[in-house]
Amino acid sequence: MKPEKTVVLIKPDGIQRGLIGSIIHRFEQKGLKLVGLKMIYMTDEILDDWYAHHKDKSFFTHLKKFMQQTPIVAMVWQGLEAIETVRKIAGVTKARAAEAGSLRGDFGMSIQLNLIHASDSADGAKKEMELIFKKSEIYDYYSITDQLIYSRDELAD
Numbered sequence: 001m002k003p004e005k006t007v008v009l010i011k012p013d014g015i016q017r018g019l020i021g022s023i024i025h026r027f028e029q030k031g032l033k034l035v036g037l038k039m040i041y042m043t044d045e046i047l048d049d050w051y052a053h054h055k056d057k058s059f060f061t062h063l064k065k066f067m068q069q070t071p072i073v074a075m076v077w078q079g080l081e082a083i084e085t086v087r088k089i090a091g092v093t094k095a096r097a098a099e100a101g102s103l104r105g106d107f108g109m110s111i112q113l114n115l116i117h118a119s120d121s122a123d124g125a126k127k128e129m130e131l132i133f134k135k136s137e138i139y140d141y142y143s144i145t146d147q148l149i150y151s152r153d154e155l156a157d
Ligand code: CMP
Pocket: 054, 059, 063, 093, 111, 112, 113, 114, 116, 117, 118
C-alpha cells in the first residue's frame, strides 16, 4: 500500500491559543510522519484559490480575514490512508459538535474558529501542497519507527 500525503493548517485561533505543540503532538502520537512544515501568511491570492468552493458563501469575507489574523502553521503529514485518518483526528467542521477525542472536539467551540484545516481528498491535498510548498520543502525520509507502526505486508507495495 502506498502512503498518502495530506495538508494540515493550524489556523490563527490555534496559533493564538498556544495549541501548536498539542496539535502536532496528536498527529505524531498517532503514528503519522511529518514530511513538511512551515509558518506563512495566507495571502489573498492563496486564500481565493484555497477556498474557491466557498467564494459565494456568506462567511467567505470573514473567513479570509480570520485566516489572515496571524501567520498559520502549514504541515504535510504522511501515512497509509492519511487523508481520512487526519480528518478523523480533526473532527467535524463545527467544533462544538465534534466528537470528544478529536482535536476540534477537545479544543474548540466554533464553526469558523475550528483550529485546523485538513485536506478532504487526494486531489485537494495535491492542490494544497502546490499552493504552499515547493517540491524541495517536502521530505521523503526513512523513519525507523515505520516498522513499529505498520506491519511488513502493509508497507509492501
Ligand atoms: P475548513 O473545513 O477547514 O474549511 C472551510 C472553512 O470555512 C471551515 O474550516 C471553517 O473555518 C469555515 N466555515 C465553514 N462553515 C462556516 C460557517 N457556516 N460560518 C463560518 N465559517 C465557516
